[in-house]
Amino acid sequence: MASSDLMVGLEIGTSKICVVVGESRPDGTIKILGVGQAPSRGVRKGEIVDFETAMKCVHEAVVDAEQKSDVMIRSVYVAVAGSHIQSFNNRGCVILPEERDEIDEQDIEDVKINAREVSIPAQNAFLHSIIQHYHVDGQDGVLNPVGMLGQKLEADFHIVYVVRTRIQNTIRCVKELPLDVEDVVFGALASAQVVLTQHQKNLGALVVDIGGGTTDYILYVDGAVKQSGVFAVGGDHITNDISMGLRIPMARAEKLKIEEGSVILGNCLPGETILLKDDSGFAGKEIERETLNTIIHLRLRESFELLKRQLDEESFVNYIGAGIFITGGCSLLNGVDHLASEVFEMPAHVAHAQTMSGLTSAFENPQFSTGIGLIKYAQAVQSDRPRRGIRGIFGKIFSGMR
Numbered sequence: 001m002a003s004s005d006l007m008v009g010l011e012i013g014t015s016k017i018c019v020v021v022g023e024s025r026p027d028g029t030i031k032i033l034g035v036g037q038a039p040s041r042g043v044r045k046g047e048i049v050d051f052e053t054a055m056k057c058v059h060e061a062v063v064d065a066e067q068k069s070d071v072m073i074r075s076v077y078v079a080v081a082g083s084h085i086q087s088f089n090n091r092g093c094v095i096l097p098e099e100r101d102e103i104d105e106q107d108i109e110d111v112k113i114n115a116r117e118v119s120i121p122a123q124n125a126f127l128h129s130i131i132q133h134y135h136v137d138g139q140d141g142v143l144n145p146v147g148m149l150g151q152k153l154e155a156d157f158h159i160v161y162v163v164r165t166r167i168q169n170t171i172r173c174v175k176e177l178p179l180d181v182e183d184v185v186f187g188a189l190a191s192a193q194v195v196l197t198q199h200q201k202n203l204g205a206l207v208v209d210i211g212g213g214t215t216d217y218i219l220y221v222d223g224a225v226k227q228s229g230v231f232a233v234g235g236d237h238i239t240n241d242i243s244m245g246l247r248i249p250m251a252r253a254e255k256l257k258i259e260e261g262s263v264i265l266g267n268c269l270p271g272e273t274i275l276l277k278d279d280s281g282f283a284g285k286e287i288e289r290e291t292l293n294t295i296i297h298l299r300l301r302e303s304f305e306l307l308k309r310q311l312d313e314e315s316f317v318n319y320i321g322a323g324i325f326i327t328g329g330c331s332l333l334n335g336v337d338h339l340a341s342e343v344f345e346m347p348a349h350v351a352h353a354q355t356m357s358g359l360t361s362a363f364e365n366p367q368f369s370t371g372i373g374l375i376k377y378a379q380a381v382q383s384d385r386p387r388r389g390i391r392g393i394f395g396k397i398f399s400g401m402r
Contacts, residue, residue, distance in 0.1 A: 007382070008065070009374025010058070010076040011187065012048070012170060014213025014236060015329065016040050017057050018368060019065035021073070022375035024382070030375055035368060036065025045213040045232040046081030046187075048169045055173050062177065075180035077374040079187040080127075080170055081214045083232040084163040089132070090115045094153045103136065103145045107153050115157045125164040127186060132156040132224035158225040160186050183381060188216035188228055190373035193380070194353035195327050198223065203321035207351075208307065208340070209370065210330035212236045215303060219316055226316040231306060235330040238299045245295045246287055252276060262293045263300055263335035300336065304343040323347035327369040 009020040019036040038060035042053030066073055092115030094107050112129050120126075134142040136150040145153055171181050192207045201220040209216040213234045219227040235257075242261075243253035260274050268289045278284030311317040324340050324347070331337075331350045340348035352364050353372040 006071060007375045007378035008073050008076045009079065009190070009371040009378070010062075010174065011079040011370045011374070012043060012046075012054065012058060012173070013040055013081070013211050013370075014043050014046055014234060015211065016367070017061035018371040019061045019073070019076070020368060020371035020375055021065050021069040021071050022372070022378075024379050028379075030372075030379060032372065032375070033071060034065055034067075034069025035371070036061045036063070036068055038064060040212070043213070045083065045234075046211070046230070047084075047166055048173055051169065051173060055176055058173060059177055062179070073179065075182050076174060077183050077185060077378045078170060078174060078181055079185055079190050079370045079374055080162065080167055081187045081211065081216055081230055082162075082166060083214065083230050084166055085127070085160065085186060085230045086162075087158060087160045087228045088118075089156065089158055089226065090118060091154055091156050092116075096151050096153070101149050101151060103148050103150055103153055105146060108146060108155075111153050111155045112157065115155060116159060118159075120161055123163055123165065124161045125167065126159060127162045127167070127184065128158075128160040128189065130158040130160070130189070130225045132158055132226070156224075158228065160189075160228060182378065185374060185377055186216070186218075186228065187211075187370045188218040188230075189225070190371075190377050191216070191327055191369040192218050192220070193373040193376040195325050195351045195369055195373070196220065196322075197354065200322040200325075204319045205322040206311075206317065206320055206324045206344075208324060208326045209328040210234055210303070210326065210336075211328045215307065216328075217307060217311075219311065219320070221316050221319045227311060227314060229310060231303075231310070233303050233306065234328075237303075238296055238330070241295050241299050242292065246285070246291070248276065248285060248287075249282060252279075252282065256287070256292065257296065257333070260289070260292065261296050261333055263297050263333055263339045265290070265293055265297050267335075268293070296333065297339065300330075300333070300339055301343065304340055308343060317344075320346060323349060325349055325351040327351045327366040329367045331366045 005024050007022050011018040017038045017040050021033045023031045038057050042050030048054045092111040094111045133156045134145045135154040136142050136145050174181050188209050191209045202223045204221045206219045211234045214230050216230050239254045243250045272289045274287045276285045337348040337350050352366045
């Protein structure tokens, strides 16, 4: 197998480290060869807070992935999260010189650079410039302007930027192992590559990826990214609420959430209880099921309402035709789609990576959407490189980030 056919996605999450190994097939499909995992320590709300500990956890997950896929991992595509990630939409413009009227690849690059000529804080760096639409001499709906005749090229971009040092810490953590970092990708953008079809993007769709420490989101209208972001609330907050509200240890609260929890209220028998058996250091307890579900429901409702307020700052959420697609570990909670549908007043679905070959249990598990999405992203980047001759289809700036 050619090494260029192998791609590895690494997600350093708050709850788990996930490493997905994939193989690009000649027909354009992807085969998942193996998934490595390790509990995440030294990471809080999607960001590294204990470098040495986080590095050991990443190493454990990489070794696990190598054993399961029978592949030696040398380089990875890394997903990033954290509430420092922000975005905006902006238009770039390039006027062609008088002696030339055919748009070329350099004009595409120049218009992208022009769109980034905005003032952002000194500690920030651009992560993605994602094309929305091209315009040639006022003509809208241009998909690929290269080779077209015109004097004025304009392009609308969705631009994602980050705090430079926080991304550098992630890159450094991986490079110490030592592994090469091929690219750094916003987690929700990676998830959307495999959770949504192109048709759903065209209709308008919102992907909500609820992880352990953060909730990432990305919104498409007419096939283009219009809004994206992160807020620092995730599944760990639900676990903490259960632990505090029911006065049980965090480990017990997490197990209770996963095995017995539901977002739906009024769906259990009056007085129905769950018996927590005694364990070393824990005397055992009887829990009312409706109380557990109420705690989960209230925290998730608050999260969805927070997201809705953020989205309502612009009008794009009104143009979602395909609905909401919820993925990530928390999407496995029973009834999460019904609650999202109620809060947003539109259809909502629990989603995982679209069908691929290989490890079925991986692509059918929403916990792995970001990791598998990195593989899909990598495939798109690698197929684009020979044509464009630039690093990454989303025009990432790596200067000062390596």
